[in-house]
Amino acid sequence: MTLTPAEIRRRTARTDWTALAAELDEHGSAPTEALLTPAECADLAALYEKPELFRTTVDLARHRFGSGEYRYFTHDLPAPVAALRAALYPRLLPVARDWAARLDRPAPWPGSLDEWLARCHAAGQDRSAQILLSYGPGDWNALHRDVFGELVFPLQVVIALDAYGTDYTGGEFLMLEQRPRAQSRGTANVLRQGHGLVFTTRDRPVRTRRGWSAGAMRHGVGTVRSGRRRTLGLVFHDAA
DSSP states (O other), X not given: OOOOHHHHHHHHTTSOXXXXXXXXXXXXXXXXXXXXXXXXXXXXXXXGGOGGGEEEXXXXXXXXXXXXXXXXEOSSOOHHHHHHHHHXXXXXXXXXXHHHHHTTOOOOOOSOHHHHHHHHHHTXXXXXXXXXXXXXXXXXXXXXXXXXXXXXXXXXXXXXXXOBTTXXXXXXXXXXXXXXXXXXXXXXXXXXXXEEEEEESSEEEEEETTEEEEEEEEEXXXXXXXXXXXXXXXXXXXXX
């Protein structure tokens, strides 16, 4: 692939990040503008067939997490994956710090992604958490959180590599919000090929009569009805 970091930064800048932050406040998830072309999506999806790029493969059914499979990249990330992560981190950092302030929590995230990852590694979280996920008919992913240790970045991004309605049906991205003293609220998002969906890793600030409280959230994938659904998952902390 010839996609350069400069081009990825240019595409990342197309998103209205102020509007995205407001939507994150309201729903806990929000879409970006297109980050990848269909051809670039196909190139990234094809990496799934190169096991040497990955440190491990997870069979969801074996672990009773659902059905389907995903693979964690090694730290030697393909250049577009590394560039996407580097371009998105500074865009999400103001939201992370704002949420921490509202919840009266520490905001340990420095301005540099490399510095933040060095802190993760020093704390024993030294395994790559970047993921390629692959689902076929009947596959699904249980509601969960991608928390791999004490150090957590509160936002992450999933990028659709296949086209909904053409390459696959079903497989909506699911989020469940556990609201304080109320019934849980669920949402289903159709991912657009090449676009990112920013979503909360663990919880988000929710205004209550007593001030701000942490609204716990989990995410998953609905049952794929046909075709093949592949996504790239970008996590901004590493795993223990």
